[in-house]
Amino acid sequence: MSFYGLLSKYYDDIFPANKDQIDFLTEEMAGCQTLIDIGAGTGNAAVSLVRLGHNVAALEYDNSMSEQIREKNQDVSVITGDMRKLNEFFSAPFDGAYCIGNTLVHLSDVSEISEVLAQIAGLLPSGAPLVLQLVNYDRILTDTIDSLPTIKVPSKKLSFHRGYELEGNRISFTGTLVMDGQSFSEKTLLYPLTSGELTKLLQEDGFTDISLYGDFKRSPYSKENSPALIAVARKGY
Known part of the structure; x- marks a missing residue:
């Protein structure tokens, strides 16, 4: 999947x-x-x-x-x-x-x-x-923010992590889903x-x-x- x-x-x-x-x-x-x-x-x-x-x-x-x-x-x-x-x-x-x-x-x-x-x-x-x-990409670009707050769902024992890294004129967004001790990640290029x-x-x-x-x-x-x-x-x- x-x-x-x-x-x-x-x-x-x-x-x-x-x-x-x-x-x-x-x-x-x-x-x-x-x-x-x-x-x-x-x-x-x-x-x-x-x-x-x-x-x-x-x-x-x-x-x-x-x-x-x-x-x-x-x-x-x-x-x-x-x-x-x-x-x-x-x-x-x-x-x-x-x-x-x-x-x-x-x-x-x-x-x-x-x-x-x-x-x-x-x-x-x-x-x-x-x-x-x-x-708000104004803030992300100005303050060089590399992540947003982790979203936690205790009832499902999962969390979602959001990381940002500037690549030229685009941002590499890494979404990481953590559940039951396992981690699944994917990078996506976004335009800020x-x-x-x-x-x-x-x-x-x-x-x-x-x-x-x-x-x-x-x-x-x-x-x-x-x-x-x-x-x-x-x-x-």
């Missing part, structure tokens, strides 16, 4: 459903019937939003995670695929979109990120909301997208009314202190 296949088995233990996250998305997507979830993971957000009355199409790269979404709720429309090919999977307009869980930075550079944002814009009508969530870069790309790809937050409780974004970067934007007119 691949590392991410193994991780998917414990994903909901490590990253459980987050009420603040769902409340935030519900507020931003108010009045939206059809939504697209890009990088849906195991579908916690998609399933929650379907239960609240939205129609959600979920795109997830990892097949084992896609299967978990289908098992949780068959009303979520799930496609397994690469977000760089959004236009190949979706054509109908959506009322709103979100891409959370640090998904966007799995793309290789600002050019790929811009292309995906442009494809998202093409799926939305004017005024439609977009929510993005990333790790800063708040300034993200704001610029959103503007260039046709989004307006951009707001930045440091968490799903709507704390003001701080480059120095915020754990996350959450951007809310609207498709321009």
Whole structure:
């Protein structure tokens, strides 16, 4: 089994459903019937939003995670695929979109990120909301942070360690799952997208009314202190 296949088995233990996250998305997507979830993971957000009355199409790269979404709720429309090919999977307009869980930075550079944002814009009508969530890479780059706090799940006797190492203009992320005395690791290259870069790309790809937050409780974004970067934007007119 691949590392991410193994991780998917414990994903909901490590990253459980987050009420603040769902409340935030519900507020931003108010009045939206059809939504697209890009990088849906195991579908916690998609399933929650379907239960609240939205129609959600979920795109997830990892097949084992896609299967978990289908098992949780068959009303979520799930496609397994690469977000760089959004236009190949979706054509109908959506009322709103979100891409959370640090998904966007799995793309290789600002050019790929811009292309995906442009494809998202093409799926939305004017005024439609977009929510993005990333790790705060302003802080990671400035303070040369090499790890984030370990996530521990005592009930399952497991922990998840997150290490970062700068490699050129990208970051090598090492995820390590420790369970029952055994350790499983995999490295993934990420692009450390800063708040300034993200704001610029959103503007260039046709989004307006951009707001930045440091968490799903709507704390003001701080480059120095915020754990996350959450951007809310609207498709321009």
